[in-house]
Amino acid sequence: MKRLLTMTLACAVGLAMLSFLGCSSEQKTEKAEKAEKAVVAAPAGDTVTVGIILPLSGGQAKFGEVEKKSFDMALDEINTAGGINGKKLVFMYEDDTGRPDVGRSAAEKLINKDKVVMLGGGYSSSVTFAVAGVAQQNRLPFLINTGSADKITEQGWEYIFRLNPPASEYPKAVESFLTEVVKPKSAAILFENSNFGTSSSKEFNETCQRLGIEVVLLEGYEHGGVDFKPLLVKVKEKNPDIVYMVSYLMDASLLMKQSKELQIMPKAFIGGGAGFTLPEFIENTGSAGNAVFSATLWYQTLPYPGAKEYYDKFVKLYDGPTEYHGAEAYAAAFVIADTLKRAKSFSAEDIRQALAETDMTTVFGPVKFKAYDTKTNQNDVATYMVQWIDGNLELVWPETHASKKYMYPIDWAAMWGK
Amino acid sequence: MKNRSWAQLIAPLILLAFPLFVDSDYYRHVVIMALMWVVIGSSWNLLAGFTGQVSFGHAIFFGIGAYSAGLLKMHLGLSPWWGMLLGGPMAMAIGFVIGWICFRLRGPYFALATIAVGEIFHLLFKYFNNFTGGMEGILIIQTFRSKLPYYFLALGLAGACVLTIILVMRSKWGYYFISIREDQDAAESMGISAFRYKSLSLMISSFFTGLAGAFYMNYMAFIDPEVVYSLHYISIMAILVGIIGGVGTIWGPAVGAFIMVLVQETFRSSIFGLAPDWVSEAHALVFGVLVMFVILFMANGVVGDWKKITHLFTGKKQAPSTNGSAA
Secondary structure, three states: OHHHHHHHHHHHHHHHHHHHHHHHHHHHHHHHHHHHHHHHOOOOOOEEEEEEEEOOOOOOHHHHHHHHHHHHHHHHHHHHOOOEOOEEEEEEEEEOOOOHHHHHHHHHHHHHHOOOOEEEEOOOHHHHHHHHHHHHHHOOOEEEOOOOOHHHHHOOOOOEEEOOOOHHHOOHHHHHHHHHHHOOOEEEEEEEOOHHHHHHHHHHHHHHHHHOOEEEEEEEEOOOOOOOHHHHHHHHHHOOOEEEEEOOHHHHHHHHHHHHHOOOOOOEEEEOOHHHHOHHHHHHHHHHHOOOEEEEOOOOOOOOOOHHHHHHHHHHHHOOOOOHHHHHHHHHHHHHHHHHHHOOOOOHHHHHHHHHOOEEEEOOEEEEEEEEOOEEEEEOOOOEEEEEEOOEEEEEEOHHHOOOOOOOOOOHHHHHOO | OHHHHHHHHHHHHHHHHHHHHOOOHHHHHHHHHHHHHHHHHHHHHHHHHHOOOOOOOHHHHHHHHHHHHHHHHHHHOOOOOHHHHHHHHHHHHHHHHHHHHHOOOOHHHHHHHHHHHHHHHHHHHHHOHHHHOHHHOEEOOOOOOOOHHHHHHHHHHHHHHHHHHHHHHHOHHHHHHHHHHHOHHHHHHOOOOHHHHHHHHHHHHHHHHHHHHHHHHHHHOEEOHHHHOOHHHHHHHHHHHHHHHOOOOOOHHHHHHHHHHHHHHHHHOHHHHOOOOHHHHOHHHHHHHHHHHHHHHOOOHHHHOHHHHHHHHHOOOOOOOOOOOOO
16 A cells, blocks of 8 residues: 555656756756747747658657758758748657658647648658648648658649659669669569558559569568568579669668578669668678669769768768758758748748749759649659668769769679678 | 546536637647547457457457548548448448457457457558558548537547447346356356357447547548558557556546547657657657556556545555456
8 A cells, every 4th residue: 555655656756857857957948949939820929930740769760860860950050040031940840650640640739739830851651641631731831851652742732842752753763774784684573561662663663564674573571570581582583683672771681681691693682762771771781781772862972062061061960971861851941941031921821832932952952843744842853873882872873973883793692702 | 436427427528518618629639539549448348348358459440440431432432421331330240250250269369369360451451452552541631621520520439439338238238248258158058148249249349449440531531551450559559548547447448548648649749848859759668657557556447446546645445346357
């Protein structure tokens, strides 16, 4: 009896102390920020709040982290340079934990409770899809920086804008590399059974058919597996010229490690973005990840103004490299700032108008929202191909922008040492 | 006991009047989610708490309900509201078939079977992506911009579900359910068909879970197999709602649902932005601690051990517990 009481008390005290600790360390700023946030509803205040929805916990947290750091970095620069016409820009982050229903809650909170003037972020395709639905319904502009399922910009939603290309366009550069250099006859496509994986692989399958490449294996797998050997044995049996994989980080690393163990030696391993470009990929795989190609949307040596500076600053500030996801987020922050500066007022309609008229150059390349094919408000982005060469991610295709000559053909036996 | 019957009267009134006092769409959204979990938790509790058949597969029925609504829209272009009619019966039919197969197993073996069947559904809906839309999911646009229709619909569902369970538990069926929970063989020897009454319990349970699923489709407007057939976020959450509130009590899951949804939302948003950011990063941890605390100190849940809790503060001697728990 007494023990129970003590226990409850201890817990209560513990919790209270926690909240005090939290408060006292950040009391000033938090309170100040609260006060400012309250004013945001009326644009006369001296801050402007934009809601950013990212996966900060859960399986995609690695990507969310890179993007949040980039958003923070950009925010700092924007505010140092005078903010939004003298007003301070504030990013209010919400964690979507990688789940569409949580993303929806987060969007509801930002729109209805915090009264943000617009939304940004959006990492995974399914979460972005759900959030976009909420934004469109509430008539609040939403600038997506990563969520890439094609469908998102095919709904005719006038409040939804997308900075990154749709998933189907990620392998554009891969396509020309294949026709000009590798000239494969057969391909195996492995993809994570997710929104991004399914739509990318579907598109690559069609590309292969168009190019006359026989797809000998098209198979999805469950994300988070520990043993891909049953799948890879099938690949080895079919012995395709290229293996194309759409995977997030852990699966990407494991697929390559186990391919090395099984001595699968196609002409090329090509990743469809996402996990294959993260610095952790090469740390996890070591030599198994070497010479792997990947589609990408950005590389620091590209001749976009500020690209190299962004990369160097990020490395200096956070002590680790960044890649295309970070660049997308960094660029998105500047597009948001630019839009808010040009908007006649902070009403949703004026911001939407300003966003639609965006025409600027960012570290991620030129940004302009257009309608093409069945898509609306879609930024048209060039895609590239990178390759891991001696532990470094190098831009290899198109050759006009290359930071290093691509490594092909690849002598796997010599490299893997068997 | 008197206090509790007062609470039973007042709580529904407060919920009815809630949207009159709170016009923030965000808080309404949180309560709508809690009400949806009241339905799922109470349904789970009818089967697990009262009939003693612990299910780890309630996501099946939830998913069937949600997809009934979603697929109607996707293939036939019908309003997903028709799913509210179809979702319940569909889930009930699937529930019957699953029960017919799985009720040959008892206790933990039944629980394991439900996990397996749940995962089968998860994978089937992912694999047949031509029919189900696969991982690209199904997206609709909500019918109403206002939260009010959804709020009262969710409240109505929760009310109907809890009321049905009260009526069932007062009828002969309720006694049969409990006798099966306490000792299936003894019940059979008394002439109670264990299979029939376990099936009935499962069918009522799956019917309401299916309705909750159809409601989810209409309200959340986006589903994919990962969301609605999730072992973690639906099946286990249903169990947690039951355990926190009180397994084998009428009002337990209702209380549990509010606790779980509020705790989750509070911590995810860093106590509504008052606390520093790292609080939101710890929200999964808080769940774990809460569950451990309840299991260690209040094995019958908040409602089941309510006396224990009040006695802590009034200092009265603890009455011997009469509230049997199945789990």
